[in-house]
Amino acid sequence: MAEYNRVSECVGLITLRNPPVNALSAAVRQGIVDTVQRALSDPNVKSVVICGQNGIFCGGADIKEFGSNMTGPPLIPMIHAIESANKPVVAAIEGSALGGGLELALGCHYRIAHSKARLGLPEVSLGLLPAAGGSQRLPRLIGVPAALNLITTGRHVTAAEALQLGIVDQVTDHNTVAAAVKFALSVAGRSLDPRRISTHPCPQQPDLDALFEEVMQKVRQSARGAIAPIACVQAVRAAATLPYAQGMERERELMATLFTSGQARALQYCFFAERAVGRWRMPSGARWDTSKPRPVHKAAVIGLGTMGRGITVALAQTGLSVIAVETQEKQLMEAKQAISGMLERGAKRRGVAPALDGVIYSQNIQAVADVDLVIEAVFEDIALKTKVFQQLSAVCKPGTLLCTNTSALDVDQLASETPNPELVVGMHFFAPAHVMKLLEVVYGPRSSPQAVATAMQLGKKMGKASVAVGNCRGFVGNRMLKPYIEEAFFLLEEGATPELVDQALEEFGFPMGVFRMSDLSGLDVGWRVRKGDGLVEPGTASGRSARIRQGRRYSPLGDLLCEEGHFGQKTGRGWYQYDKPGSRVARFDPWLHSFLGAYRAQHGLVARRIDHQEVLERCLYALINEGFHILDDGIAAGPEDIDVIYVSGYGWPRHRGGPMFYANMVGLAKVLERLEHYQQLHPEVPHLQPSSLLRRLVASGSPPIHKWGEAIKKLHSQL
Ligand SMILES: C[C@H](O)[C@H](C)C(=O)SCCNC(=O)CCNC(=O)[C@H](O)C(C)(C)COP(=O)([O-])OP(=O)([O-])OC[C@H]1O[C@@H](n2cnc3c(N)ncnc32)[C@H](O)[C@@H]1OP(=O)([O-])[O-]
Numbered sequence: 001m002a003e004y005n006r007v008s009e010c011v012g013l014i015t016l017r018n019p020p021v022n023a024l025s026a027a028v029r030q031g032i033v034d035t036v037q038r039a040l041s042d043p044n045v046k047s048v049v050i051c052g053q054n055g056i057f058c059g060g061a062d063i064k065e066f067g068s069n070m071t072g073p074p075l076i077p078m079i080h081a082i083e084s085a086n087k088p089v090v091a092a093i094e095g096s097a098l099g100g101g102l103e104l105a106l107g108c109h110y111r112i113a114h115s116k117a118r119l120g121l122p123e124v125s126l127g128l129l130p131a132a133g134g135s136q137r138l139p140r141l142i143g144v145p146a147a148l149n150l151i152t153t154g155r156h157v158t159a160a161e162a163l164q165l166g167i168v169d170q171v172t173d174h175n176t177v178a179a180a181v182k183f184a185l186s187v188a189g190r191s192l193d194p195r196r197i198s199t200h201p202c203p204q205q206p207d208l209d210a211l212f213e214e215v216m217q218k219v220r221q222s223a224r225g226a227i228a229p230i231a232c233v234q235a236v237r238a239a240a241t242l243p244y245a246q247g248m249e250r251e252r253e254l255m256a257t258l259f260t261s262g263q264a265r266a267l268q269y270c271f272f273a274e275r276a277v278g279r280w281r282m283p284s285g286a287r288w289d290t291s292k293p294r295p296v297h298k299a300a301v302i303g304l305g306t307m308g309r310g311i312t313v314a315l316a317q318t319g320l321s322v323i324a325v326e327t328q329e330k331q332l333m334e335a336k337q338a339i340s341g342m343l344e345r346g347a348k349r350r351g352v353a354p355a356l357d358g359v360i361y362s363q364n365i366q367a368v369a370d371v372d373l374v375i376e377a378v379f380e381d382i383a384l385k386t387k388v389f390q391q392l393s394a395v396c397k398p399g400t401l402l403c404t405n406t407s408a409l410d411v412d413q414l415a416s417e418t419p420n421p422e423l424v425v426g427m428h429f430f431a432p433a434h435v436m437k438l439l440e441v442v443y444g445p446r447s448s449p450q451a452v453a454t455a456m457q458l459g460k461k462m463g464k465a466s467v468a469v470g471n472c473r474g475f476v477g478n479r480m481l482k483p484y485i486e487e488a489f490f491l492l493e494e495g496a497t498p499e500l501v502d503q504a505l506e507e508f509g510f511p512m513g514v515f516r517m518s519d520l521s522g523l524d525v526g527w528r529v530r531k532g533d534g535l536v537e538p539g540t541a542s543g544r545s546a547r548i549r550q551g552r553r554y555s556p557l558g559d560l561l562c563e564e565g566h567f568g569q570k571t572g573r574g575w576y577q578y579d580k581p582g583s584r585v586a587r588f589d590p591w592l593h594s595f596l597g598a599y600r601a602q603h604g605l606v607a608r609r610i611d612h613q614e615v616l617e618r619c620l621y622a623l624i625n626e627g628f629h630i631l632d633d634g635i636a637a638g639p640e641d642i643d644v645i646y647v648s649g650y651g652w653p654r655h656r657g658g659p660m661f662y663a664n665m666v667g668l669a670k671v672l673e674r675l676e677h678y679q680q681l682h683p684e685v686p687h688l689q690p691s692s693l694l695r696r697l698v699a700s701g702s703p704p705i706h707k708w709g710e711a712i713k714k715l716h717s718q719l
Pocket residue numbers: 020021023059060061062063064075096098099100101103122123126128129130131132134272275276
């Protein structure tokens with residue numbers, strides 16, 4: 001819907017009305033066509049202003065319409081009608097002008113933006129490209145290099161940067177619509193030809209071929225198999241080399257290849273999934289819209305190791321005052337320096353003042369007596385964490401939320417160490433905590449909905465993708481990672497190499513394969529956990545029995561490397577070798593390969609040829625299968641929760657939607673059939689045993705992923 005008013009006697013004011021972001025739905029497009037026509041044919045109107053209601057210009061095309069037959073007037077002629085108008089049209093940009101919203105503004109003759117506005121063409125993040133003339137008009141307006149950067153990254157720019165780039169003509173701190181109306185009055189009657197961007201030639205660029213070659217190479221590397229960024233480069237190239245009409249034809253062709261692609265569906269699924277996880281619900285029935293969060297004005301972090309420092313920075317960057325506690329004086333001083341440095345660098349990147357005064361450092365846990373929420377981040381040891389929780393229960397004011405950053409310990413066991421277990425939740429950050437987007441908010445059976453609501457709200461305030469999950473070993477992310485890693489170890493036993501496994505996973509789109517990731521995080525981390533689970537046995541026993549522990553197949557390969565002191569990058573040797581401890585470039589390690597050969601011989605294993613297909617099926621389907629167990633256990637409320645966790649915290653390629661979305665794309669029946677195939681070959685591997693939920697979903701006709709929630713409820717009610 002678009003509303004029309006005449007203001008200041010001779011300015012036609014068109015207001016887009018489609019809450020919450022004035023997306024260009026069919027009705028809005030029709031409204032724009034009608035109101036523009038009205039303004040242009042009204043003799044009293046000398047110029048036109050287009051704005052959006054509720055302080056937001058336009059969030060672009062209506063993504064919700066992409067899955068259905070598009071109706072209503074198309075965008076391109078609608079924008080062309082504005083550009084070719086004989087009266088000046090001014091866009092008054094508040095909030096956001098993104099995608100089709102910015103393309104609409106680029107069709108206008110002038111653009112006035114509020115200083116807090118954000119502008120961009122983020123279509124690439126939805127697996128698309130700017131297909132309403134944006135890929136042809138923006139390069140003509142701001143030049144090829146700047147346009148290439150905005151369109152291939154999809155990044156949003158501030159109004160200040162948009163002015164500097166030449167996207168907008170004026171920036172105001174005051175009422176944008178009023179400023180635009182005043183501006184529109186001032187340009188009435190002026191010649192508009194110089195303002196019709198599509199008629200401009202693209203600014204000449206020396207050595208165009210070299211520029212596009214270089215950008216295409218960079219884009220291919222960072223895309224890791226995503227197709228939209230490449231199409232974006234090709235579309236801008238058309239703008240730089242073809243007349244506008246031909247360029248628009250090229251834009252249309254390229255968009256046609258993307259619009260129905262699996263990758264576009266995956267990326268749009270991620271867009272909505274990231275918004276859906278904010279609408280959390282617990283098995284108890286408690287939900288996001290019925291649970292009121294407690295206000296958090298002051299927070300505290302206990303333990304300033306690597307995680308504690310990152311968490312302190314993430315909290316301080318929200319403007320909260322933070323008490324940072326570390327009992328060891330030397331550790332406290334080092335932490336203070338590190339945290340200040342991170343805050344200064346972060347502030348510089350964001351162009352704001354560093355919140356150094358917002359953090360108070362103390363060696364004394366008494367200092368947290370009046371905070372609203374505490375995050376404990378001490379060493380991953382249950383006895384130490386229990387002691388801290390007992391101290392906090394004694395020190396903190398009534399009602400203070402006690403959160404633990406544990407990545408594997410039992411949140412409910414810690415809760416039972418306090419007089420108010422309802423105030424205890426897990427807040428599982430990922431290293432580096434001030435950078436990684438993901439936050440698992442872990443509720444135990446006694447955690448109150450208010451505690452969950454408060455942690456989720458604080459997560460959103462820190463800019464995290466916060467996902468509420470139930471308490472269980474490894475929560476969601478690490479629980480699914482276990483079978484994924486174990487399968488990779490088994491593949492090595494059977495003849496694969498770290499290089500082969502990693503290559504298959506990196507070609508799939510992961511930034512790092514499982515073995516390069518293991519070298520980065522340190523082999524000793526997993527070794528410590530396996531020791532804690534009583535799985536590690538000393539000595540070099542051989543034969544099948546040495547590879548069966550706690551009644552299931554077990555590969556001691558990682559343990560044996562650790563016994564050699566090969567912890568990965570930190571020791572200069574792990575699954576790969578490195579020039580020196582701490583260096584990051586993984587190189588082929590002949591020692592490791594002969595060690596694998598000797599290991600197989602010792603255990604009577606005969607290496608066989610393993611291809612990428614098998615690597616992907618065994619590693620990814622084992623992980624996905626655990627995802628179905630998690631859904632069946634109610635630990636995750638829906639597939640979106642699992643997919644957001646993996647995309648924002650475990651490097652699952654976004655253009656593949658997430659593990660559960662991927663399973664849906666591959667076909668649940670196929671995943672089931674392959675799991676059954678491998679389970680028959682490896683009966684001693686329980687995690688290959690297909691989840692009963694997967695079986696039941698297949699038996700009920702493999703409903704589409706957006707129907708899984710309902711299907712799971714129905715299937716549970718039949719149990
Ligand atoms: C031809 C053309 O070339 C092409 C092809 C295109 O134009 S493709 C489209 C390109 N446009 C984009 O990529 C911009 C996408 N949107 C955003 O980046 C953000 O939304 C925002 C604008 C910066 C606001 O952030 P927010 O934090 O204030 O609110 P929110 O929670 O994100 O969003 C609030 C609610 O609005 C919904 N929503 C947001 N943008 C939408 C859109 N473009 N279409 C449909 N729904 C949208 C969203 O799902 C949520 O719904 P619900 O969860 O409440 O039910």
